[in-house]
Amino acid sequence: MAGVLQHLRSSALNKRPNPASMVDGQIAINYASGAPGMFFKDSSGSLVKVGPVHVGSSAPNAVPASGGTAGNSLGEQWLDTSGGTYVFKIWDGAAWRSEAGEFVNTTGDTMTGALGIITGSASTPGLFFSGDANSGLYSPGADQVAISTNGTGRLFVDASGNVGIGTTSPVSALNIRKDSLGSGGTAESAITLTYSATNYGQHFVDSNGFYIIHADNNGVAGGNLKLWADTNIIFNTAGTVSEERARIDSSGRLLVGTSSARLGVLFEIEGTSAGTSGAAITRNSNNSAGPAISFSKSRSTSNGTSSFGKVSTDDVLGAIDFYGADGSAFINAASISAQADGDFATAGDTTDGPGRLVFSTTADGASSPTERMRIDSTGLMTLAGPGIKFPATQVASADPNTLDDYEEGTFTPVFRDGAAGTAATQTDAQGRYTKIGNLVRYYFHFLNVTTTSLTAVNAAYVTGLPFAAVQLNDAEYDTLATTNSATPTSGCVSFNVQQNQAYGLLANQTTTGQVIFTVSQATSGSFDLFVQGMYHVA
Numbered sequence: 001m002a003g004v005l006q007h008l009r010s011s012a013l014n015k016r017p018n019p020a021s022m023v024d025g026q027i028a029i030n031y032a033s034g035a036p037g038m039f040f041k042d043s044s045g046s047l048v049k050v051g052p053v054h055v056g057s058s059a060p061n062a063v064p065a066s067g068g069t070a071g072n073s074l075g076e077q078w079l080d081t082s083g084g085t086y087v088f089k090i091w092d093g094a095a096w097r098s099e100a101g102e103f104v105n106t107t108g109d110t111m112t113g114a115l116g117i118i119t120g121s122a123s124t125p126g127l128f129f130s131g132d133a134n135s136g137l138y139s140p141g142a143d144q145v146a147i148s149t150n151g152t153g154r155l156f157v158d159a160s161g162n163v164g165i166g167t168t169s170p171v172s173a174l175n176i177r178k179d180s181l182g183s184g185g186t187a188e189s190a191i192t193l194t195y196s197a198t199n200y201g202q203h204f205v206d207s208n209g210f211y212i213i214h215a216d217n218n219g220v221a222g223g224n225l226k227l228w229a230d231t232n233i234i235f236n237t238a239g240t241v242s243e244e245r246a247r248i249d250s251s252g253r254l255l256v257g258t259s260s261a262r263l264g265v266l267f268e269i270e271g272t273s274a275g276t277s278g279a280a281i282t283r284n285s286n287n288s289a290g291p292a293i294s295f296s297k298s299r300s301t302s303n304g305t306s307s308f309g310k311v312s313t314d315d316v317l318g319a320i321d322f323y324g325a326d327g328s329a330f331i332n333a334a335s336i337s338a339q340a341d342g343d344f345a346t347a348g349d350t351t352d353g354p355g356r357l358v359f360s361t362t363a364d365g366a367s368s369p370t371e372r373m374r375i376d377s378t379g380l381m382t383l384a385g386p387g388i389k390f391p392a393t394q395v396a397s398a399d400p401n402t403l404d405d406y407e408e409g410t411f412t413p414v415f416r417d418g419a420a421g422t423a424a425t426q427t428d429a430q431g432r433y434t435k436i437g438n439l440v441r442y443y444f445h446f447l448n449v450t451t452t453s454l455t456a457v458n459a460a461y462v463t464g465l466p467f468a469a470v471q472l473n474d475a476e477y478d479t480l481a482t483t484n485s486a487t488p489t490s491g492c493v494s495f496n497v498q499q500n501q502a503y504g505l506l507a508n509q510t511t512t513g514q515v516i517f518t519v520s521q522a523t524s525g526s527f528d529l530f531v532q533g534m535y536h537v538a
Contacts, residue, residue: 015065016073019047035060039073046093049073057082059096072096085112122148140168178204210234263323263330295319295338315340317355335360335369341377407435411466413444415529417451417458417519419503425450433466435537440467443532449522456520462495462531463503469535471499479533481506485523489515495531 008017008028017028019041028039037060038050047069054060060078064070072091080087080096089096117137120126125136125148134151143159146168156164164170166177176191191203202214211227226234231250236243246256253261257277258270271277283291295318299309311317319337323330335358342354354377360369372385390406397404411431415424424446431444442465469477477497486493489508496514497504506517506529522529 010068012065012068014061014063015068016047016049016061018069019045042074047073049076051077053077053079055079055081085110122146122153123151311340311344313340313342331362331367332369333362403437405435405437407433409433409466411442411444412464413446413462414464415446415449415451416461416463417454419461419463419498419501419505421458421461422454424454431464431466435467438470438537439534440469440537441532441534442466445531446527446529448525449527449529451519451522451524451527454519456518458519459516460506460519460522461503462505462529465497465502465504467537468502469497469499470538472536477504477533477535478507479531482530483522484528485526486529487521487523488517489521493517495533497533497535 007026008022010017010028010030011032012030013032013034015030015032016037017039022028022041024041024043026041030037030039035054036052037054039047040050042048049060049072054077056078057080059072059080060076061068061070061072074091074093076091078089078091078096080089080098087098089098091097117126120128120136120138122138122140123134125134125138127138128134128136135149136147138146138148140146140153140156145157146153147155153168154165156168156170158164158170162170162173162175164175164177166179167175193201193203203212204214205211213225226232226236233248234244235246237245244259246254247259248254249261251261252266254267255261256267256269258268261268262270269277269279281291281293283289297311297315297317299311299315300307301309317338317340319335321332322334324333325331337358337360339356339358340354341356344353346352356374356376358371359373360371362369370384373381373383375381388406390404394405394407409432411433413429413431415426415429416422417424426446426449428445428447431442433440433442435441444462477499478494479497481493481495483493489510491509491511494507494509494514495504496507508515508517508521
């Protein structure tokens, strides 16, 4: 009848209507509490169940009721609870099918199959966190995975497995990129290794291409190790990259206190004080050995070789050079070198190594050092310079084998009629001496001595000797004198240096002893006197 809703109903458990007995548009209802359902016949004559979803460990209509239809209807739904996890299934007319296999419990569950998500983007990741839709997991391209926070990609894994932090194109297993630096160039370092909140180390690359390792201790900035664009390794202290202390440059030279080599050697130190331009080596050990610096020379042509190229005579085994700046460059002013002083390993003696030390200085106006002294392999010292200079004031040595003084000079002798008497006049009076240790060798002469102002009967003295003689076994220092225009009593004339005094007096040497040479014996105006001798000083 038009306008009348026709239906079938049953309360029998699992009883389903037979579509052949149903008219088009007729609805069948099973209201049994154990398996309720609503059915209708579609245009193809098939039975269709429209709900509700069957929940259970066995399939719906697994045991058909008497008089009812066996099997399942197209599109029928079943939540299978028979396994450890629930599976949602739909009957496709031939078998039960499940989409993606399982449902996940919102309170926590275990996946037994794969989970697929959409590709997403950095701002809208395919997998995100509730309440934070712009932070999560997404794929920027085929075979790539990325993580974003606050809508920006942070970590990227490419198709080769390389991981990039701050870069979408990692060039190695781990590639970290940071295009901005914080305060002091370190606060936003790429890598920070932390021991505590205030003790950490940092690694970063700055805008100049420096790779920097920085340390911080309790908020006090420490040192830095800076690697510079494949050319230099730079060591900093005091916490900033500007406090450079040392570097190894592109030629492998170690430079301390300077950023550029000036002498072209492997190790250079520069500073403005003793503390910044000096070096010290200390050895602490309970024995007689001390610290050492070794210089070695071989004629091998490669480093680290196990062979030893034998040196030749005159080879320089090592040197210490001294330089001074002339305003535009450093000039070599002096050198101390060790040289081979003969054949090494002579006649099969593998321990034979004769050496010599050579001391050289650069003369004023010259451009390079010249040898001044050497000590050869026998201990012989040879001087190539003008001589040895001793201090103006002797520093006496008690060692009888030590030469403690050498001096050459002139003095002016004075002819008198007593140790402190009146001085004569003459046309010429000169004296010279050489002092070696405590021995004085002297010479003096007078020409044309005039004695008219002197007392004729007094003894003739000569004062003004360069040093006072030392007392030696109560003996005087006598030496023969040469006179002209004199009338000695007999024999010859001598000059006797008085002990503990810097003067002497003339005496006549006779067969019976000495007789004082008086002023009257010198012919006034024409008397000449020539004396040379030696005496000791303290």
